[in-house]
Amino acid sequence: MHTHRRYNFKNQHFAGQEGRLIPLLQQAQTEDGYLRRERLEEIHKLSGIPLAHIYGVATFYAQFRLKPVGKFLLRACHGTACHVSGAVELSQAVEKHLGVPNGETTADRMFSIETVSCLGCCSLAPAMMINGATFGNLSPSAAVKVVKKYQKGERS
Amino acid sequence: MTRVTVGLSTCGIAAGAEETFTALETKLASLPDAPELQRTGCVGMCYQEPLVEISNGDGVRYLYGHISPDKVGRLIDEHLGQGAPITDWLVWTSGGKGSDHAYLSRQHRIVLRNCGNIDPESIDEYIRTGGYLALQKVIEAKDPDGLVNVMIESGLRGRGGAGFLTGMKWRFTRMAPGTEKFIICNADEGDPGAFMDRSVLESDPHSVVEGMIIAGYAIGADHGYIYVRAEYPKAIERLTIAIAQAQERGFLGDGILGSTHSFHVKLKEGAGAFVCGEETALMMSIEGKRGMPRVRPPFPATRGLWEKPTSINNVETFANVPWIVINGAKAFNSLGTANSKGTKVFAMAGKIRHGGLVEVPMGISIREIVFDICGGIRDDRKFKAVQMGGPSGGCIPAELQDTVIDYESINKTGAIMGSGGLVVMDETICMVDVARFFLEFTQRESCGKCTFCRIGTKRMLEVLTRITEGGGRDGDIELLEDLAARVKNSSLCGLGQTAPNPVLTTLKYFRSEYEAHLTNKKCPAHHCQKLLTYTITDDCSGCMLCLKACAVGAITGERKKVHVIDQAKCTVCGECYKVCNLGAIAKD
Ligand SMILES: Cc1cc2nc3c(=O)[nH]c(=O)nc-3n(C[C@H](O)[C@H](O)[C@H](O)COP(=O)(O)O)c2cc1C
Ligand code: FES
Numbered sequence: 033m034h035t036h037r038r039y040n041f042k043n044q045h046f047a048g049q050e051g052r053l054i055p056l057l058q059q060a061q062t063e064d065g066y067l068r069r070e071r072l073e074e075i076h077k078l079s080g081i082p083l084a085h086i087y088g089v090a091t092f093y094a095q096f097r098l099k100p101v102g103k104f105l106l107r108a109c110h111g112t113a114c115h116v117s118g119a120v121e122l123s124q125a126v127e128k129h130l131g132v133p134n135g136e137t138t139a140d141r142m143f144s145i146e147t148v149s150c151l152g153c154c155s156l157a158p159a160m161m162i163n164g165a166t167f168g169n170l171s172p173s174a175a176v177k178v179v180k181k182y183q184k185g186e187r188s
Numbered sequence: 189m190t191r192v193t194v195g196l197s198t199c200g201i202a203a204g205a206e207e208t209f210t211a212l213e214t215k216l217a218s219l220p221d222a223p224e225l226q227r228t229g230c231v232g233m234c235y236q237e238p239l240v241e242i243s244n245g246d247g248v249r250y251l252y253g254h255i256s257p258d259k260v261g262r263l264i265d266e267h268l269g270q271g272a273p274i275t276d277w278l279v280w281t282s283g284g285k286g287s288d289h290a291y292l293s294r295q296h297r298i299v300l301r302n303c304g305n306i307d308p309e310s311i312d313e314y315i316r317t318g319g320y321l322a323l324q325k326v327i328e329a330k331d332p333d334g335l336v337n338v339m340i341e342s343g344l345r346g347r348g349g350a351g352f353l354t355g356m357k358w359r360f361t362r363m364a365p366g367t368e369k370f371i372i373c374n375a376d377e378g379d380p381g382a383f384m385d386r387s388v389l390e391s392d393p394h395s396v397v398e399g400m401i402i403a404g405y406a407i408g409a410d411h412g413y414i415y416v417r418a419e420y421p422k423a424i425e426r427l428t429i430a431i432a433q434a435q436e437r438g439f440l441g442d443g444i445l446g447s448t449h450s451f452h453v454k455l456k457e458g459a460g461a462f463v464c465g466e467e468t469a470l471m472m473s474i475e476g477k478r479g480m481p482r483v484r485p486p487f488p489a490t491r492g493l494w495e496k497p498t499s500i501n502n503v504e505t506f507a508n509v510p511w512i513v514i515n516g517a518k519a520f521n522s523l524g525t526a527n528s529k530g531t532k533v534f535a536m537a538g539k540i541r542h543g544g545l546v547e548v549p550m551g552i553s554i555r556e557i558v559f560d561i562c563g564g565i566r567d568d569r570k571f572k573a574v575q576m577g578g579p580s581g582g583c584i585p586a587e588l589q590d591t592v593i594d595y596e597s598i599n600k601t602g603a604i605m606g607s608g609g610l611v612v613m614d615e616t617i618c619m620v621d622v623a624r625f626f627l628e629f630t631q632r633e634s635c636g637k638c639t640f641c642r643i644g645t646k647r648m649l650e651v652l653t654r655i656t657e658g659g660g661r662d663g664d665i666e667l668l669e670d671l672a673a674r675v676k677n678s679s680l681c682g683l684g685q686t687a688p689n690p691v692l693t694t695l696k697y698f699r700s701e702y703e704a705h706l707t708n709k710k711c712p713a714h715h716c717q718k719l720l721t722y723t724i725t726d727d728c729s730g731c732m733l734c735l736k737a738c739a740v741g742a743i744t745g746e747r748k749k750v751h752v753i754d755q756a757k758c759t760v761c762g763e764c765y766k767v768c769n770l771g772a773i774a775k776d
Contacts, residue, residue: 053476054459058418092478092635094460095418111380112575112611113537115625149462149629150380151419152387153202154535154609155234155543164421168202 053081053089057096066097101144102137104182108160108175111150117157118172123147125172126160129179142183162187190223190268192216195239195304197230197390198422199383199544203237204256211257212240215264223268229391231304232545233291236279239304242267251286253279291542294561296523298531299384299507300547303391308426311433314394320439322510326402327447335406336362339509341517343529348374348465348502349580349606350682351528351595354509357499360489362407364497371404371412372474372493372500376458376465378417379578380629382609384533385503387545389416389423392507393430397453399506401439402513404451407499412451415470417458427455462579462633466681467492467500469635480635481681502607504533524550528594538575538611541566548593555589558612569614573697577606579626579633580686582693583619602693604686618715619698620705624652626690634683641684644675648691657718660706665695710776720760720775724751727772734764734773 053075060071067090076083090096108114108123123134126145130138137144153159156168160175165187167178181187194200194209209227216222233239236253240263243249250273255263259277266272273281280286284293297303306313314320326335340355361369373396377385389396400412416424431453434440442450456474463469464479471493473479492498508530512520521529528550534557536543541563548557554574558564565571573583582603584591591597598605613622631645648671651664672688679685695702704712711719724734730748742758745751753764765773 051474051476054473055457058457058459088478089476092461096459109380112578112609112625113381113543116538116611116613116617116622148419148460149378149633150382151198152377152383153199153234154381154383154537154611156199156202156237157537157543159202161419166198166202168199 053079053086054093057086057090061096066100100137100141102141104143104162106143106145106160106162106179107148107151108134108145109149109151109153109158110147111154111157113154113157114150114159119147119158121172122158122160122170122175125176126179129176143179190245191226191241191243192223193226193228193241193243195230195237195241196227197387198420199230199234199387200237200239201422203234205238207257208238208240208255208260211260212264215260219264219268227307227309228305229303229308230387230545231292232295232300232387232547233279233288233542234544235542236288236544239279241304242273247282249282250278251280252277253288288542288563291544291546291561291563294556295547296531296549297547298511298520299388299395299504299533300545301392301511302395303387303545306392308391308393309429311394311430311437314392318514319394319510320398320437322513323398323401323405323439324445325513326405327445327449330447332362332406332408335402335513338512338517339406342512342520343517343524343527344505344508344512344520345528345595346502347504347508347532347607349577349604351605354501354505357489357501358403358406360487361409361497361499364490366497368411368496369407369409370493370496370498371400371407371409372467372470372498373400373412373414373503373506374465374467374470374500375414375416375420375423375503376470377420377503377607378462378465378633379580379607379609381535381537381575381578381611382607383535383537384545384608386420386423387535388503388507388533389420390426393423393426394434395507395510396503397427397430397434397440399509400453401434401444401451402509403499403501403506405449407497409499410450410452412453413456413474413493414453415456415458415464415474418460424455424457431455461635462629463635463681463683466683469681470500471498478635480637481683483680504608525592525594525597527596532593532605532608534608534610536562536610536612539566539569539614539617540564540612550594551592553590553592554584557593557610558589562612565612565614567614569616571612572615572617573613573619575603575611575613575622575690576609577604577686577689578609579630580604580682580689581606582689583613583622583697584693585697587697602689602696604689616713616715618656618711618713619694619701620652620711621656621713621715623691623694624649624656627652627687630683630687634687638679638681638684640675640678641680641687644671645684645687647671648675648688652691655702655705656711656716658705658709658716662706664706665699665702668695714775717760717762720762721755722753722758722760722762722765723774723776724753724764725772725774726750727770729770729772731769733767733769737763737767739763 240255278286279288345351469479469481488498533547627649728750735743
């Protein structure tokens with residue numbers, strides 16, 4: 033998630049190329065974990081795209097976050113297949129275990145939890161994703177077990 | 189030569205296929221003449237993952253299911269060492285054996301022709317199975333109009349949902365004035381519960397890329413975009429590899445295969461908005477704007493991306509193209525019904541026994557898919573309904589299971605073919621809750637441009653929520669019907685126009701369930717938590733587990749005596765029901 037590879041905006045020719053805005057925001061988020069105000073201002077200055085427009089785009093898409101996230105981002109699928117296979121119970125168990133509600137980050141900044149609409153693993157419902165890894169066929173307790181593995185440092 | 193392959197798509201990996209692959213690597217390395225170990229995509233038997241295939245030198249293929257790392261040793265020792273396949277683990281063989289043989293043998297695979305058979309990261313394997321021959325044929329024929337006619341004659345209709353004739357779309361874009369034109373591949377796959385496109389992109393990305401290059405030749409476009417959702421990292425990774433390989437071999441780039449035609453493909457990652465699957469919103473998103481749909485006409489064929497003529501097609505649509513070019517329009521249109529030709533891929537999920545991907549000829553019935561191919565309902569429960577078409581679709585009840593798969597027959601039920609997500613429901617699922625679930629989704633995903641879509645869906649969600657929580661009022665059903673009609677009629681794009689469908693179809697087929705929630709304050713499926721009453725039966729052994737689990741102290745009783753729940757204190761959280769080992773807690 034944190035590549036620490038700084039994006040060199042100056043090398044980008046984006047005069048009149050608004051099509052670059054979303055990829056730029058995606059890159060900024062990959063590097064910083066979220067969209068920092070300073071980053072957005074930097075993009076505005078270098079591209080000439082109005083800041084209001086940049087915020088308009090950043091708040092339209094579910095992918096973009098204006099708040100920092102924890103080291104591990106847990107995304108529990110609440111798509112149709114997962115919904116009918118116990119996704120609600122899964123999320124409740126994870127929230128209870130981590131002690132934070134959906135959309136929040138734990139105090140130690142280890143975990144953020146979110147729900148998503150579908151991970152494309154519907155035949156293994158209910159599913160969840162932690163950073164890039166997908167887990168399927170989860171019971172609420174199996175999901176908590178996976179979270180514990182990350183907490184103990186057995187997975188990263 | 190003996191070959192061992194492991195299905196390494198997202199579904200396989202989620203089930204632990206990478207660990208199986210590593211175990212196989214170690215095990216095979218210890219053999220004297222180690223057979224080839226390869227990665228493949230997904231054959232579609234997701235319920236059997238991790239899947240390992242062994243093909244013997246004699247050409248017979250053996251597919252094994254649920255091969256966790258601990259089974260690898262025995263599998264290799266017995267199958268390869270002693271030459272004795274393990275019958276109990278076999279799910280399919282090319283010789284007609286295996287426990288789940290029907291799952292694959294009843295299918296007709298055009299789109300999925302290579303899925304699970306080739307290494308998706310190797311262009312050589314794609315070429316070995318006839319890949320890029322279609323492109324060669326098209327370039328040699330030098331007849332884009334003839335190509336468009338073949339597509340029209342094949343009867344291929346867009347697989348992204350609306351079912352528009354692909355060849356006609358190409359013709360309109362080809363005829364549109366302008367020298368700069370675009371091809372877009374819609375890989376946004378936003379329907380929650382659908383994963384056909386992900387699987388094709390992960391298992392056979394070159395077929396989609398080849399389809400796009402051919403489309404570019406047909407309409408005279410030099411540039412193409414693939415818009416793929418960010419939730420599909422593996423698909424993005426494999427597409428990136430495929431595009432680079434195709435460039436290297438001269439299938440993509442300037443002067444393709446020695447012709448004067450050029451074609452370049454760019455990958456665009458979506459940013460998590462369902463409405464961006466809608467074609468005009470998708471183009472807005474590529475242009476870097478908020479993904480809000482605009483009025484059509486003008487259609488993309490005349491004014492699309494950057495105001496230029498654009499043909500936008502779905503992943504599955506493109507994957508059909510090379511096959512049609514090679515095998516001809518007749519081979520394709522001899523499959524299916526009068527107005528729906530060829531095959532359709534369905535993503536089977538929910539309460540189905542064998543969930544995964546199936547590709548069937550149009551005209552087959554829902555019953556055949558659910559029971560004959562996918563083995564019926566899990567845990568032998570009762571089949572209640574299938575949900576087709578996602579948030580734009582509807583629930584088709586079990587009584588209509590003989591409905592055949594074609595665009596018009598499905599529409600008649602009130603559902604839509606959609607992109608191919610098929611979520612199977614059993615008797616434990618509450619249809620009012622399903623309708624509420626979809627409205628929660630569309631309400632959240634509405635871009636906000638049209639008032640009725642933005643606010644009407646919200647009001648519908650509020651009504652549905654109060655019904656499922658026991659607060660339903662007289663006239664709520666009529667209110668839902670009234671709102672549904674208004675949202676349908678006054679929305680600009682397909683999202684709003686179809687958002688009420690899940691409510692309308694459940695009202696049409698499961699009205700009594702709504703009435704039970706409203707008048708008796710009961711959920712017939714025993715799903716809606718707030719409408720349940722928990723009681724303890726005489727089977728209680730007095731183990732005190734439930735008493736300890738109850739957070740509000742509503743349960744009383746002595747050890748070894750039947751416990752009781754004080755209904756006045758009970759918050760119907762269901763914890764006691766979950767902890768009871770004897771099934772002594774009844775819910776009604
Ligand atoms: C709200 C909404 C979401 C859509 N999502 C998708 C999608 O995820 N994938 C897709 O291929 N088409 C989707 N479509 C349909 C597209 O607008 C368009 O019809 C399709 O990409 C055309 O390709 P086809 O002719 O090959 O089907 C969606 C339409 C609407 C109204
Ligand atoms: S519905 Fe959860 S992965 Fe698709």
